[in-house]
Amino acid sequence: MGFAGKAFVGVIAAGGVAVGAVMLVPKTGELRESMHRQEAAYPTGSAAKADRKSMPAWLPDGATRVSYLMSTTGGDRLLKASLPDGKLPAGCSEGTPQGAVHLKASWFPGDIPARATARCGLYNVALVGHELYGWQDDEVVIAARKAGQTAD
Structure with missing residues (x-):
């Protein structure tokens, strides 16, 4: 796989991590709120x-x-x-x-x-x-x- 292909895979992987992090934010907020x-x-x-x-x-x-x-x-x-x-x-x-x-x-x-x-x-x-x-x-x-x- 050439440099362009590796860069594309890296962008996709980073995007998946970012989406996962965004999906966790509401749950983290709910957890923090429930602790109080x-x-x-x-x-x-x-x-x-x-x-x-x-x-x-x-x-x-x-x-x-x-x-x-x-x-x-x-x-x-x-x-x-x-x-x-x-x-x-x-x-x-x-x-x-x-x-x-x-x-x-x-x-x-x-x-x-x-x-x-x-x-x-x-x-x-x-x-x-x-x-x-x-x-x-x-x-x-x-x-x-x-x-x-x-x-x-």
Whole structure:
């Protein structure tokens, strides 16, 4: 094989490596992002609060099937819980959501932000039947702390 043929093979090989590297970038980014997330499930609200200091105090002890996802690098959170009585927890009130959802979980439907009608602490919540879905935005948490508010 002459010089031109070897150069052509070298270009093809280098191109294959470059394409492979480009294909790995999204997976590497997803891996890095997942390293800063902690997800857990609990049978009850009391078990969730006993295990995690970051679990909101307003979550009823009697809530069941609690799912939780948190960022370890800030205050972004997702929460889902079944409420036996189908009512907002004590201390929650009707209100306009503040902030956006920055985390994703298979158990947190994408239409929840549009359905949110209440606030529980710094969480925005939507009550869908007996299911409570909530999220917390790190930027809202930071602003609240600067204003002297607490998370619950």
